[in-house]
Amino acid sequence: MNIGREYTGSEKTGKVISFAVGDQEYCVDILSVREIRGWTEATPLPGTPRWVRGVINLRGIILPVIDMRVMLRIGSERPISREVVMVVEIGEKISGLLVDKVSDIIDVEPTMVQEVPSSISGDTSEIISGLIALDGRMIGILNLDIVAEQIMETAV
Amino acid sequence: MDDLDSIKPIFFEECGEQLTELERALACLENGEAGHDTVNAAFRAVHSIKGGAGSFGMTELVRFAHVFETALDLLRSGKIEASPAVLRVFLFATDILSDLTGAEQGGPSVDKQRSLECSKALESLSEISATVKAESEELITQVTTEEDIPDGFTPVPFVFDEDVSDKLAALVSDEGFEIFSETPDSAGSAAGHSLQADSPLDSVTVEAGYEKAAEKNSSVSSTSVKSSVALPASIRVDVDRIDRVMDLVGELVIGQSALREAFDNSNAKHQDEAGSSALTDAMNEIEQLSRDIQDAVMAVRAQPLKTVFQRMQRVVRETSLIAHKNVHLIIEGEDTEVDRTLIERLTDPLTHMLRNAIDHGIESEEKRIAAGKSPGGTITLSAAHRSGRIVIIIKDDGGGIDRRRVRAIAEKKGIISSDAVLTDSDIDNLIFSPGFSTSETITDLSGRGVGMDVVKQAIQDLGGRVSIQSETGKGSGFILSLPLTLAVMDGMLVTVSGQILILPVSCILETMILDRKSIFHAVDNVPLMCVRGNFIPLIEIGSALGFSSDHICGSEKVVLIVEDDNGKMTALVADSIDGQMQIVIKTIEKNYRPIYCVSAATILGSGQVALILDVPAVTATTEKSGNSSWLKDNNALSEKFAAE
Numbered sequence: 179m180n181i182g183r184e185y186t187g188s189e190k191t192g193k194v195i196s197f198a199v200g201d202q203e204y205c206v207d208i209l210s211v212r213e214i215r216g217w218t219e220a221t222p223l224p225g226t227p228r229w230v231r232g233v234i235n236l237r238g239i240i241l242p243v244i245d246m247r248v249m250l251r252i253g254s255e256r257p258i259s260r261e262v263v264m265v266v267e268i269g270e271k272i273s274g275l276l277v278d279k280v281s282d283i284i285d286v287e288p289t290m291v292q293e294v295p296s297s298i299s300g301d302t303s304e305i306i307s308g309l310i311a312l313d314g315r316m317i318g319i320l321n322l323d324i325v326a327e328q329i330m331e332t333a334v
Numbered sequence: 335m336d337d338l339d340s341i342k343p344i345f346f347e348e349c350g351e352q353l354t355e356l357e358r359a360l361a362c363l364e365n366g367e368a369g370h371d372t373v374n375a376a377f378r379a380v381h382s383i384k385g386g387a388g389s390f391g392m393t394e395l396v397r398f399a400h401v402f403e404t405a406l407d408l409l410r411s412g413k414i415e416a417s418p419a420v421l422r423v424f425l426f427a428t429d430i431l432s433d434l435t436g437a438e439q440g441g442p443s444v445d446k447q448r449s450l451e452c453s454k455a456l457e458s459l460s461e462i463s464a465t466v467k468a469e470s471e472e473l474i475t476q477v478t479t480e481e482d483i484p485d486g487f488t489p490v491p492f493v494f495d496e497d498v499s500d501k502l503a504a505l506v507s508d509e510g511f512e513i514f515s516e517t518p519d520s521a522g523s524a525a526g527h528s529l530q531a532d533s534p535l536d537s538v539t540v541e542a543g544y545e546k547a548a549e550k551n552s553s554v555s556s557t558s559v560k561s562s563v564a565l566p567a568s569i570r571v572d573v574d575r576i577d578r579v580m581d582l583v584g585e586l587v588i589g590q591s592a593l594r595e596a597f598d599n600s601n602a603k604h605q606d607e608a609g610s611s612a613l614t615d616a617m618n619e620i621e622q623l624s625r626d627i628q629d630a631v632m633a634v635r636a637q638p639l640k641t642v643f644q645r646m647q648r649v650v651r652e653t654s655l656i657a658h659k660n661v662h663l664i665i666e667g668e669d670t671e672v673d674r675t676l677i678e679r680l681t682d683p684l685t686h687m688l689r690n691a692i693d694h695g696i697e698s699e700e701k702r703i704a705a706g707k708s709p710g711g712t713i714t715l716s717a718a719h720r721s722g723r724i725v726i727i728i729k730d731d732g733g734g735i736d737r738r739r740v741r742a743i744a745e746k747k748g749i750i751s752s753d754a755v756l757t758d759s760d761i762d763n764l765i766f767s768p769g770f771s772t773s774e775t776i777t778d779l780s781g782r783g784v785g786m787d788v789v790k791q792a793i794q795d796l797g798g799r800v801s802i803q804s805e806t807g808k809g810s811g812f813i814l815s816l817p818l819t820l821a822v823m824d825g826m827l828v829t830v831s832g833q834i835l836i837l838p839v840s841c842i843l844e845t846m847i848l849d850r851k852s853i854f855h856a857v858d859n860v861p862l863m864c865v866r867g868n869f870i871p872l873i874e875i876g877s878a879l880g881f882s883s884d885h886i887c888g889s890e891k892v893v894l895i896v897e898d899d900n901g902k903m904t905a906l907v908a909d910s911i912d913g914q915m916q917i918v919i920k921t922i923e924k925n926y927r928p929i930y931c932v933s934a935a936t937i938l939g940s941g942q943v944a945l946i947l948d949v950p951a952v953t954a955t956t957e958k959s960g961n962s963s964w965l966k967d968n969n970a971l972s973e974k975f976a977a978e
Contacts (some may be wrong), residue, residue: 221833221943223922224879225930233922235937238585241925271925330927 192286194310196317197264197277200252204318205284205310206275210266214280217261227331231276236265243274244329250305268326275325284317286310291319344570345386349435350641352379356428357644361665363416363424373416376424377406383431387438395434398449402427405456414459423455429648573674576634580821583624583631584918590624591915591939593617632818636671639717639726642680643668646715649685653692659711660699661692666716672724672818676796680726680816683792687728687812688713690786695732695810705807707731724818729811735804737761744770762802762810766790794950797823797840825917825936825946828894828908831881835908836917836936836946841896848891848907860956863905865895871956874907875947878955879931896949904953919946931955 194205220232220243229249233240243263247253263274291308298306305325306318359376384399406424408414430452433444597617643665654661696702696711703709714729737758744750744764756764764770768787793800797817804810817823817840825836826845852864853872861872872893875881894906917936920943922929933948 219942221935221945222881223929223945224881224932233926233935233943235941235943238581238588238920238937239925240920240922240935240937240943242922273925 191288194284194286194317194319195264196281196284197262197275198279198281199246199250199277202250202252202318203281203315204246204250204277204306204320206264206266206320206322208283210268210322212265212267212272215263215265217263217276225332227329230329234263234274236272236274239272241265241272241274242329243276244325245276247276247278249325249328266322268322271326273326273329284310284312294318342390345390346435346439348386349383352382353428353432353435354641354644355379356431357647358640360421360424360428361644361647364418364421370410373406373410377403377410380406380431383435387435390438392438394444394449395431395438398427398431398434398453401453401456402431405459408459420459423452423459425647425651426452427456429652432648576631580631580635583628584821584920586624587628587916587918588937588939588941590621592941594621595939632673632821633671635673635675635821637674637677638669638671639677639680640668642677642684643715643717645681646684646688649688650692650713653689657692657696658698659692659696660709661696661711661713663688664712664714666714667718670717670719670724672816673821675821676724676816676818679792679796683789683814684715684726684728686786686789688715690789691728691730691732691810691812695730697733701733705733719818720815724816726814726816727811728814729809731809734806734808734810735762735765735802737806740764758804759802762804765802766800794841797838799840822916822918824914826894826914827912827944828875828892829910829912830879830908831876832909833881834912834938834942834944835875836944837894837896837906837949838946839914841949843895843897843903845892845894845911848893863893865903865905868903870895870903870905871953872905872907873952873956875952876907876909878952896953902953904956906949906952917944917946 193208195208195211196203196205215236218234220234222232223230223242226242229245231243231245234243261276261278262280263276264280265272265274290310290312292311294306294309305321305328307321308319310317310319356376356379359372359379362372363376380399380403384396384403387395387399402424405427409416409420414420430444430449433441434449437443594617597613601614646665647663650661650663691713692711696713697705697707699709702711712731714727716729717724717726719725740761741750741756741764744761744767745752747769749764749767749770750756765786766789768785770785770787790800793814793816799815801813801815802810803813824839826839826842828835828837854862854864854869856862862869863872891907891909892911894908894911896904896906919934920936922932922935929945931948931951932945933951934946935943936946938944
């Protein structure tokens with residue numbers, strides 16, 4: 179189970195950025211986030227999975243935007259106005275994650291991270307590498323490597 | 335060792351330059367237009383390679399370069415003449431030297447027999463062989479002092495980055511090297527090396543003096559290099575940095591068009607307001623400047639075709655040897671500059687076309703004499719700029735295309751039907767058809783399964799076109815017309831299912847309003863369009879990309895007739911044509927992956943991304959081999975070239 183990848187390390191305290199997708203909360207390592215920007219219309223690409231909304235222009239760099247609602251299978255009705263794109267680095271590539279809103283920055287201690295229960299299974303189970311319980315909220319740690327793998331799939 | 339490894343690429347890069355220089359000097363000698371300088375240049379080139387190879391411990395290379403250098407020294411001192419026989423040996427040696435450097439870079443290893451044979455030939459140029467052998471054994475640790483530089487020999491300065499010079503300093507301190515760092519002033523010099531503030535160049539001169547040789551006092555080798563000549567001021571810059579500037583200029587052009595759009599809009603609203611003329615002037619000024627900057631950056635990226643053209647000397651030499659033909663290559667316009675990305679991708683097609691010209695174009699010696707021509711054939715490889723494009727012509731003085739034979743073969747291979755009515759030019763173009771090879775027996779040269787169709791494809795991938803001019807008995811010429819750069823291109827903007835797509839203007843033959851009366855359906859309801867009596871496949875771009883499932887029923891659609899790699903025409907249907915503009919090509923693969931039927935993207939003035947249609951991929955969707963056929967084809971093509 180790859181927990182450490184998403185924040186600075188399981189032995190140390192790390193910072194993560196949490197965001198909301200529908201009524202669920204997820205987070206990614208703050209160091210992998212390049213910037214957060216408002217939603218601009220993406221140019222759709224032929225032959226790509228449903229969760230790839232298309233490509234956008236970030237100051238001359240073209241990057242894919244991944245609709246996290248579709249990828250995480252959380253219904254598709256959305257309040258358009260509140261959408262934001264989190265620009266994240268995954269390996270050498272840059273992608274945009276389309277989420278509903280960015281919530282806050284959280285300091286994560288290794289002890290706060292719980293394993294993902296086995297009731298979450300199937301091909302989406304690895305997309306979260308751990309769970310954080312905080313103030314009565316549940317925050318899933320998003321595994322960006324799996325996200326990167328899933329956008330390489332051919333059209334669904 | 336790590337430090338040494340990190341400067342190795344610089345050495346190899348310089349080797350490449352030196353080899354080009356050597357090749358050119360020998361070509362000059364061959365044409366009899368050489369003076370003392372030319373011989374010196376050749377000597378220096380070999381010498382520099384030897385010097386560098388020595389410090390990297392490339393024994394094989396050093397040994398060979400030494401023998402070569404010794405032979406060149408005989409020429410330099412006038413002990414031997416630059417006769418054709420001598421030059422042949424030198425050219426042979428150049429090839430071996432190039433192969434040896436290639437092998438050091440991880441290329442195929444060199445045939446020992448051949449290199450030995452060549453060494454022997456070089457050594458036989460004088461009786462020096464005995465002494466040379468003994469000396470070369472010790473070369474790696476051999477040296478000279480400054481006093482040993484013979485008169486008339488010009489030392490070569492090396493220019494390195496400061497951090498490289500630091501590494502060099504660390505490296506050579508044990509080896510008995512000395513480094514002289516020359517900077518405009520003493521500030522900022524590399525870690526405490528002795529300074530000579532006499533040159534405006536921020537350069538580091540490596541005194542490759544090996545200690546032992548000072549004692550041995552070798553007369554043959556003089557490895558000392560010191561800057562004393564005024565060189566054109568130049569710097570070595572990482573290509574990535576230039577590409578970055580190029581990218582930014584692309585941004586500027588896009589920002590520019592956005593500004594222009596906004597400006598025109600607001601101008602339309604407030605026409606009478608004062609000050610708008612000053613704004614217009616400033617706007618135009620900025621526009622002009624951004625165009626100038628674009629040109630300036632392109633000039634930085636531009637390289638002369640020399641590098642690839644000089645390599646062709648060897649191709650011709652080796653090919654004509656195998657074909658038993660005496661062929662002379664004349665190079666013209668080698669200083670013509672093109673974008674560096676193009677240069678890299680021209681080598682394979684040019685190599686292939688030259689091989690083809692020697693194998694099929696130039697007749698055998700007997701035939702040439704019978705036709706009243708000189709026994710040796712001549713191929714001219716020339717380049718020139720012509721109206722914003724670069725035109726490369728490969729012209730031979732052979733027999734021209736044998737149209738009767740070409741036609742017969744095309745019929746036999748089922749490329750054309752026996753009753754087809756073809757013009758001379760149609761027949762000439764048949765040689766670009768896939769699967770066409772006029773060689774009845776598969777020769778060593780052409781006809782190894784890679785035909786002229788691959789050449790055509792490669793040129794088209796670069797946004798270029800190939801045409802043929804052939805005259806029976808007088809020879810044929812292949813004319814390549816290429817864009818100056820791969821960073822920008824002329825694009826046709828079309829709307830498909832509400833989205834703007836871009837088609838390269840170079841592949842569009844004509845555009846017209848869709849006339850439903852000209853559409854027919856064949857078996858399986860496959861739509862065809864009748865264009866001047868010819869039925870061609872009809873593809874709706876939107877449905878090919880999966881954007882919409884609309885059938886061809888909408889009114890007022892437009893048709894773009896495009897030509898694919900094999901000259902096959904296809905009609906593409908779009909909703910509307912929105913104009914034509916120069917676009918900056920952006921990759922999608924860098925942050926994502928190759929996209930089906932899309933070659934790249936660009937950014938419109940609005941900041942929106944627009945996809946550039948991969949026209950050959952779209953036209954290939956009509957072939958019933960599944961959607962991924964275009965990918966396979968592309969791979970097969972690159973494999974073919976890799977195999978070459």
